[in-house]
Amino acid sequence: MRGDDPGGRPDAPCLLTVTDLSFAYGESSAPVLTEVALTLRAGEALGILGRNGAGKSTLINAILDIVPGRRGGRVVLGDANDGNAADTGAARRHVGVAGQRISLYKKLTVAENLTHAARLVLPRRDVAAAVGRAVEDFGLARVARTPVHRLSGGWERLSHIAASFVHAPRIRFLDEPTSALDFETRSRLVVLMSRWREAGDAMIVTSHYPEDIEEMCTHVAVVSGGAVVGVGPLRDLLGGYHSELLVRVDAPAGPVTLRAPAPKTAAEAAEAFAAWARDPDHGRSGIESVRLTSRNLREIISMDPDLRGSVVENE
Numbered sequence: 149m150r151g152d153d154p155g156g157r158p159d160a161p162c163l164l165t166v167t168d169l170s171f172a173y174g175e176s177s178a179p180v181l182t183e184v185a186l187t188l189r190a191g192e193a194l195g196i197l198g199r200n201g202a203g204k205s206t207l208i209n210a211i212l213d214i215v216p217g218r219r220g221g222r223v224v225l226g227d228a229n230d231g232n233a234a235d236t237g238a239a240r241r242h243v244g245v246a247g248q249r250i251s252l253y254k255k256l257t258v259a260e261n262l263t264h265a266a267r268l269v270l271p272r273r274d275v276a277a278a279v280g281r282a283v284e285d286f287g288l289a290r291v292a293r294t295p296v297h298r299l300s301g302g303w304e305r306l307s308h309i310a311a312s313f314v315h316a317p318r319i320r321f322l323d324e325p326t327s328a329l330d331f332e333t334r335s336r337l338v339v340l341m342s343r344w345r346e347a348g349d350a351m352i353v354t355s356h357y358p359e360d361i362e363e364m365c366t367h368v369a370v371v372s373g374g375a376v377v378g379v380g381p382l383r384d385l386l387g388g389y390h391s392e393l394l395v396r397v398d399a400p401a402g403p404v405t406l407r408a409p410a411p412k413t414a415a416e417a418a419e420a421f422a423a424w425a426r427d428p429d430h431g432r433s434g435i436e437s438v439r440l441t442s443r444n445l446r447e448i449i450s451m452d453p454d455l456r457g458s459v460v461e462n463e
């Protein structure tokens with residue numbers, strides 16, 4: 149199956165079109181990617197899931213033509229059918245890549261690294277404002293004057309992502325962005341990503357963690373055996389299965405968690421609460437917390453026959 153259109157936001161302008169992209173490392177090597185097709189629209193974040201070595205990083209490198217090995221196919225910024233569509237190489241200003249490997253100068257400070265990265269892409273007059281915005285957005289003020297070699301792994305990763313996107317590109321590639329991030333810095337990144345999506349930017353994100361994809365992305369593509377074997381809007385994937393309503397109550401015999409299928413309407417929610425209130429075991433107990441959960445994406449993938457073979461059985 150080819151991922152011709154992740155769907156979901158058919159009216160939003162198309163920012164990236166990939167058609168029939170194949171890739172091999174070396175002339176006589178077997179292809180790592182075969183005839184991959186994808187589109188990315190404004191406001192979308194496409195999560196790439198796949199086991200180690202499936203080809204996630206290669207897909208990013210091949211789209212961007214960073215390493216030699218493309219064996220045909222076409223990648224354009226915009227709609228492939230639009231005469232104004234530009235080659236990705238010709239439009240670096242609009243693309244940013246936060247690769248898996250940190251690419252910062254260790255002896256320079258964070259601010260100096262941001263300045264250097266901005267100078268590579270932006271006109272000189274825009275550099276200071278871009279650096280100031282990156283420091284603010286990524287919460288880097290307290291490490292801005294610190295040389296990179298003295299940073300912790302998490303701050304280094306965050307500074308790397310900030311430097312990669314200092315020119316505020318419209319299409320952002322993030323390869324394993326959450327490695328080494330603690331809860332707080334990861335949450336900051338999640339918030340930033342949703343802000344970028346709201347502003348109409350688009351993203352391609354790779355991760356080993358379905359939880360990352362679930363939280364950060366609007367769409368998901370599963371890469372396996374060199375092909376995109378499943379692609380679609382995340383909410384369709386999640387929406388087909390029940391989420392749960394979890395209510396923690398302080399019952400006389402000790403705290404209890406009550407579960408019900410996630411209500412789709414206020415009336416269904418009211419019915420769930422009324423049913424629990426009628427129960428003599430915890431009817432008059434105080435409610436400690438109410439939470440809605442969706443099933444973990446990994447669990448959902450394992451339930452979907454189209455995706456099961458591609459991810460779960462390979463792990």
Ligand SMILES: Nc1ncnc2c1ncn2[C@@H]1O[C@H](COP(=O)(O)OP(=O)(O)OP(=O)(O)O)[C@@H](O)[C@H]1O
Binds near residue numbers: 173200201204
């Ligand atoms: N520079 C290279 N030269 C030759 N083969 C490579 C090179 N880089 C990657 N490969 C091979 O290409 C395949 C895909 O690797 P890739 O790094 O894209 O996978 P990945 O899904 O990103 O893996 P991971 O989750 O471990 O980062 C693997 O078989 C890998 O060994």
